[in-house]
Amino acid sequence: EERNPLLASRPEEERIPLLASRPEEERNPLLASRPEEERNPLLASRPEEERIPLLASRPEEERIPLLASRPEEERIPLLASRPEEERIPLLASRPEEERNPLLASRPEEERIPLLASRPEEERNPLLASRPEEERIPLLASRPEEERILS
Structure with a gap:
């Protein structure tokens, strides 16, 4: 030069x-x-997915690490009105307790109100294989004739 x-x-x-x-x-x-936006100012106005196509398939937490600690509704405001299953399709198959850890400490009837009216065997399938006396402790003290009649 x-x-x-x-x-x-x-x-x-x-x-x-x-x-x-x-x-x-x-x-x-x-x-x-330097962040890419500083290195190439024209990129700053484009969405991150356009700026770096490979990023589009990564979860937002990987693309922008500081976002990981924020609730999804803050990270992507439009998502706030959608049910969690639509926002993150993989969540749909997880039990609600995993999707929302605060629920785990509540009794099942509070966590999922519709369950309150179901028999315990439906709410907790593992109970179905136990004898009725174990499933419903009050029955255990009744004579067998009463238990069978009920």
Whole structure:
């Protein structure tokens, strides 16, 4: 550039063709620590998925680590009105206690009001294989004739 001033106005890729295939961070190490929006200002106005296509398939927490601790409704405001199953399809198959840990400490009847009217065997399938005396302790103290009649 000093020996040939006309070169100074050309981009580095034209001056040194081999550099053209390297990522900008390698060509200019100081750039590596800056966010991409600072390195390439035109990118700042585009959604992250357009700026870095590979990011589109990653969960938002990986794309923007600070978001991981925020509730999803804050991270993506439009999601707040959708049921959790629509917001995160994989959650639909998880029990509600896993989807919302605060529920785990509440009795099942409070967590899922419709369950309160179901027999305990339906609410807790593992009970179905136990003898009735274990499932319903009050029955255990009745004579067998009463238990069978009921």
